[in-house]
Amino acid sequence: MTMAVDRRELSLAERELVRRIVVGMFVGGAVVSAVTLATTPQSARVVLVQGGVALLFAFSAVTLLLVPRPSTRLFELSGVWGIALTGVIIAGAEPPGMSPVYLLWPVALMAWFxxxxxxxxxxxxxxxxxxxxxxxxxxxxxxxxxxxxxVTTVGLVAALVGLLTRQQARLRADLAAAADTDPLTGLLNRRAFHPRFEALLADAADRQRPLSIVMLDLDHFKRINDQHGHHVGDEVLAQLGGILRAASREGDLVARLGGEEFAVALPGAGTEEALAYTTRVAQALWSARTAATVTPSTSAGISALTTDHEAADLLLRRADAALCAAKTGGRNRPAVWATPIAVGQRFAVTSGL
Structure with missing residues (x-):
């Protein structure tokens, strides 16, 4: 049974489901023990052992029901405890009969999560x-x-449950990644960017740390598509996506919002750091010639967190307004949101622009 490396994180709904299953396991153990005592003649020793185990099963079920937010560790300990109680039943039954089969319950449950x-x-x-x-x-x-x-039965069933569960988890992860990723650039898409950006913004506000949002747009992208074909336009988009990823740090958020528009959230970065970032991106993009020798440029709009209470949408609108000002001001340059918006000089790239 060597199928997974890490414990699977359980959602709140899954935690409640596991709680109900574990409680059901304990209740089932109590009921089976009680029914066995009621329907089968037993010695005084067996009655004492199975009656005590039935009470412990019932007590465990009630205890788990009363825990407000049970952890994964508690569920795992419950499985270990369930095995121990079942072992007492096996040791005390005369004869043990089918009682070893009940060991399958906790082990199969463990295999699930x-x-x-x-x-x-x-x-x-x-x-x-x-x-x-x-x-x-x-x-x-x-x-x-x-x-x-x-041992053979429990082992095979646990292995099967574990294998199927982990395959399902990988499939869900792949589907989630596909839903959150732009297929052309491999960056986050708009759907995935916004909640992550809101979380970064909340963290920056709580820690009173700077944060900047950069919006970038390829200049004259329609002209590139018209003159060189959409396959070249896609190549330019993919190049810019790779450049943005390479220029970013761990913890930065990089996304393609749609079309030729990109966004980068830079936690811990103020306006000057964001300006330096856009310059590096512009220079790298200018150097990344495509097969059709297209030399694209980009305009950038920058908005920095200025208070502890600015919403994500507000910062994005400010960065977008700055981007529009950069394009209106001649393209191939940055602009920083302020009152009024500060439009910068052209990016210092080699040749022609």
Whole structure:
């Protein structure tokens, strides 16, 4: 069982689902133990053991119901506890009969949400518990057959559940990435950019740190498409996407908002750092000649966080207004939102512009 590396993060809805499943597991253990005592003649020792385990199962279910926000670790400990209680039942039953099968419940549950190391450790704990329980139960016959059958069955089912769960998780991650990514440039799309930008903005406000938003637009992009074809236009867009990614730091947000318009959020950067960033991008873009020797340029609009209470949409509108001013002012230059907007000089790129 070596199928995953990291514990899967559970959403709030999944946490509640796991809580209900674990509670159901405990309630089921209590009910099965109680029904067994009520329908099958047992010795005083067995009645004491199974009655005590039934009460512990019921107590565990009530306790888990009362925990306000159970953690993944608590669910994992619940699985370990469930294995231990089942082991007591196996050790005390005369004979154990089908009770080892109930070990499948907690192990299969672990396979659904736990990391591979935790799942392996749980499986080892189950094997050790089963072996000890069968060994101390004098009525367990044949011990080896029961041990092998239980370990094989639980192991195969847990492996299957784990494999299918992790395949499903990878598929969901791939679908989420596809929904959030612009296919041409590999950058975030507009849908994915906005919530992440709002989170960055809130963090910058809380920490009272600077943050700048840069909006960039390829100059005369329609002319590039008309004169050289859309395949060259796509190449220019992809080049700009790669340049923006290379010029950005870890933690920056880079997105293609649509068409030839891009946005970059620069946490920790003020206006001067944002201006330096746009200059690096413009110079790299000018040097990145396409197959059709197109030498594109870009205009940039910059808006910096000035108070602790500015909304994401407001900063984006300011950056967009600055971008419009840069294009109106001659293109191939930056502009910084202010009152009035400050339009900068042309980018210092080699030749012609």
């Amino acid at each position: 736990s990391s591979t190391p935790v799942l392996v450790a749980t499986f080892v704990w189950m094997v050790a518990t089963l072996g000890l329980a069968l060994a101390v139960n004098p009525t367990a016959e044949p011990v080896v057959d029961a041990f092998i059958a239980t």
